[in-house]
Amino acid sequence: MTSTAPARRLRIGIGGIGIESSTFCPHRSTTDDFRQTRGQDLLDRYTWTRPDSDLADVVEWVPLLHATSLPGGPVEAESYLVLKDELVTRIREAGPLDGMVYDIHGAMSVIGLTDAEGDLTDAVRAALDAHGTRPLLSAAMDLHGNVSRRFAGPCDLLTAHRLAPHEDAWDTRERAARNLVRCLRDGTRPHRAWVQVPVLLPGEKTSTRLEPAKSLYASLADIERKDGILDAAMWVGYAWADEPRCKAAIVVTGDDAQLAAAEAEKLARRYWDARRDFVFVGPTGSAQECIEKAVASDKRPFLISDSGDNPTAGGAGDLAYMLGELLANDAIRTGRVTAVHPGITDPVAVARCFEAGVGAEVTLGVGGKVDAGHGGPYELTGTVTALQRATEQKDRAEGGAYDRGVDMAAVRVGGLTVVLVERRKPFHTLADFTGPAEGGLGVDPRTYDLVVVKIGYLEPELHDLAADWLLALTPGGVDQDLLRLGHHRVERPLYPFDDDAYADGPGPDLTATLL
Numbered sequence: 001m002t003s004t005a006p007a008r009r010l011r012i013g014i015g016g017i018g019i020e021s022s023t024f025c026p027h028r029s030t031t032d033d034f035r036q037t038r039g040q041d042l043l044d045r046y047t048w049t050r051p052d053s054d055l056a057d058v059v060e061w062v063p064l065l066h067a068t069s070l071p072g073g074p075v076e077a078e079s080y081l082v083l084k085d086e087l088v089t090r091i092r093e094a095g096p097l098d099g100m101v102y103d104i105h106g107a108m109s110v111i112g113l114t115d116a117e118g119d120l121t122d123a124v125r126a127a128l129d130a131h132g133t134r135p136l137l138s139a140a141m142d143l144h145g146n147v148s149r150r151f152a153g154p155c156d157l158l159t160a161h162r163l164a165p166h167e168d169a170w171d172t173r174e175r176a177a178r179n180l181v182r183c184l185r186d187g188t189r190p191h192r193a194w195v196q197v198p199v200l201l202p203g204e205k206t207s208t209r210l211e212p213a214k215s216l217y218a219s220l221a222d223i224e225r226k227d228g229i230l231d232a233a234m235w236v237g238y239a240w241a242d243e244p245r246c247k248a249a250i251v252v253t254g255d256d257a258q259l260a261a262a263e264a265e266k267l268a269r270r271y272w273d274a275r276r277d278f279v280f281v282g283p284t285g286s287a288q289e290c291i292e293k294a295v296a297s298d299k300r301p302f303l304i305s306d307s308g309d310n311p312t313a314g315g316a317g318d319l320a321y322m323l324g325e326l327l328a329n330d331a332i333r334t335g336r337v338t339a340v341h342p343g344i345t346d347p348v349a350v351a352r353c354f355e356a357g358v359g360a361e362v363t364l365g366v367g368g369k370v371d372a373g374h375g376g377p378y379e380l381t382g383t384v385t386a387l388q389r390a391t392e393q394k395d396r397a398e399g400g401a402y403d404r405g406v407d408m409a410a411v412r413v414g415g416l417t418v419v420l421v422e423r424r425k426p427f428h429t430l431a432d433f434t435g436p437a438e439g440g441l442g443v444d445p446r447t448y449d450l451v452v453v454k455i456g457y458l459e460p461e462l463h464d465l466a467a468d469w470l471l472a473l474t475p476g477g478v479d480q481d482l483l484r485l486g487h488h489r490v491e492r493p494l495y496p497f498d499d500d501a502y503a504d505g506p507g508p509d510l511t512a513t514l515l
Contacts, residue, residue, distance in 0.1 A: 009057075010184050012177075013091060013100040013128075014042060014049070015064030017083050017120060020071035020144065021109035022240040022314030024485050025477030027073035027370050027424075028111075031082055034067040042066050048174050059181060064090040066103055070424055071314040073477070074109040075116070084120055091127035098184050099136040100128060101177045102155065106145015107238035114243050114489075118150035125154035136183055140176035142166065143217075144203055144238050147249035152194050153515055157183065158251045160233045162217045164207045165459050179231055179253075190230055191257040193264035193512040197248040199275045199495045202239040202480050204307060204456040204471060207281040212274040216267075223263050228256025234267060240314050240478045242489045250512075257514055264512040272507060275495050280480070281457040282471045287325040290470040294450050295331045299468035301445060304452045308476030309371070310426075311343070313456055315478045317424040318345040320367030320378035322452060322474055326416055327380075332450070335415035339450035340443060342419035342427040345370070350422040353384045353409035360384050362411065366420065374475045382413035388441040390422075408441050419443060428459040456480075 019029060042063035043049040049061045065087045091100070102124065110116040121137075128135045138157035141147075143164060152158060157179050161172045183190060206213045216234060223232040231253040237246050248271055252264040285293065287306075294302040304322075311317035323341060331337040349364040356362050362384055365377035390405035407422040419427075419441070427433060435441040445451045445465065453462065456478075458469060473480050482496065493501030493508075502508060 010059045010098045012059050013062040013064045013097045016103040017067045018105035019069040020107040020314050021074045022477040023109050023242045025073040025316050027316045029072045029075045030079040033069040037066045039063050062094050074111050077111045080110045088123045088127045096131040097135045099180045102139040106141040109241050115148050115245050121151050121154045138176045138180035140173040143235050146237050146245040147235050148245035159231050190253050192515040193252045193260040195250050195264050195268045195512040197268050197271050198508050199248045200239050204281050205278040206236045207457050212277045228259045229254035242487045244491045261512040268510040284471045284473050287472045287474050290472040291329050295337050300449050301451050303466040303469045305471045306454045306474050307456045308474035308479045309454050310456050310478050311424045312426045313478040315476045316371035318367045318370045319476050321374050324378050333414045338415040338448045340417045340448045341452040343454045345424045346420050347422040350407050350409045350420050382411040385412045386410040386441045388435050429461045
């Protein structure tokens with residue numbers, strides 16, 4: 001442990017680049033997909049940077065660049081370099097910093113790279129050190145991120161969300177900031193005990209609403225409270241990228257190196273031992289099975305997740321596979337059962353609806369233009385029932401890139417209302433459906449028998465809305481069935497790809513490495 005405590009007010013930078021990228025998704029992310037925040041707008045994202053915060057007299061916060069995007073396909077190399085170069089340049093131009101809050105996701109893939117966060121962090125570390133000091137770097141991450149040794153090594157502190165769904169995302173960022181300030185004020189550079197666990201599971205099997213993830217993540221706070229420990233973090237990894245770094249990871253941070261290592265190894269062993277106990281967060285079935293059960297049920301509204309094309313996990317968001325299955329059901333097609341299916345991305349179809357106007361009959365080839373590998377466009381003839389311009393919507397800053405305004409069109413066919421969007425957009429809240437109080441799309445999911453959303457586990461508002469729910473195991477770039485996706489670059493053996501790899505031995509080496 002070395003002394004790093006300055007006698008003056010701390011100068012701490014804030015920045016990062018965050019996206020979750022499926023390498024199985026044909027979509028490509030560019031700078032246009034990123035919400036880029038700088039200056040005071042960046043500082044305004046957080047509560048602990050405000051003048052009335054208890055940290056105001058202790059820290060001068062230095063805004064750098066924060067860029068965040070809705071999950072999608074890998075980032076184009078040129079776009080990544082544009083964002084990376086700006087972030088690194090701003091760090092260098094900021095002058096000597098005492099530390100940096102590194103606000104990222106952890107599952108960014110970039111065309112041509114095998115460890116994007118490792119590459120970015122090497123550059124960030126070099127820029128921070130350019131003034132002759134070694135500032136502390138504190139990373140705040142999503143628990144679905146990846147933690148390779150290359151990435152973890154240059155970071156002095158790492159923490160991650162402890163809830164899935166991520167209702168504690170802002171708590172995670174604040175914890176990263178406060179841990180950083182604490183270390184700088186105490187003059188300590190903590191030890192990090194790092195260990196990867198050869199398990200790769202989809203988020204829908206690792207929700208903290210259920211065991212064993214519930215107890216595993218709940219135990220982190222108890223570990224953190226031990227003398228000599230500052231933070232304990234656990235990552236399930238990102239299942240839909242085919243890269244060697246994709247696997248679960250543990251990092252325990254503290255002044256007591258041996259205790260941190262011991263706690264990291266115990267956590268890793270518990271995770272490994274529980275690997276077969278992780279189950280889907282809800283009942284599952286094929287698209288057809290889920291639709292048949294939902295139609296037959298008396299629970300309303302009945303929600304179904306179109307999980308394989310979930311844009312908030314990295315799916316293209318334009319698959320019409322579920323649309324076809326819904327209209328293949330006689331009760332929905334004839335209108336005896338009503339359903340709403342929002343979020344199919346198709347800018348051409350949306351433009352056609354605006355040209356035709358509300359009340360017009362349109363024939364459209366819907367979806368299947370980006371991810372064309374699962375059925376292609378679906379030909380649909382229906383009535384335009386509502387239109388909403390992006391300019392009628394207000395960006396919700398707390399939601400980052402998820403809440404950017406988009407042109408939307410609602411088209412009704414029999415008992416089904418399909419909501420088309422001109423760019424990828426999730427539907428997680430009532431406001432996503434209904435729009436603003438006046439002039440909005442006005443689609444209220446509470447008034448339909450079935451609500452079929454491109455999502456995995458249900459976000460809180462949808463969870464509360466659902467009278468019942470099924471997780472449809474549909475195809476797409478974030479297919480829940482990892483074995484049919486075709487991973488070939490992940491490090492093996494890796495569960496569940498190699499279920500019996502350690503059947504005759506003591507299991508994998510889970511010895512922690514001190515960084």
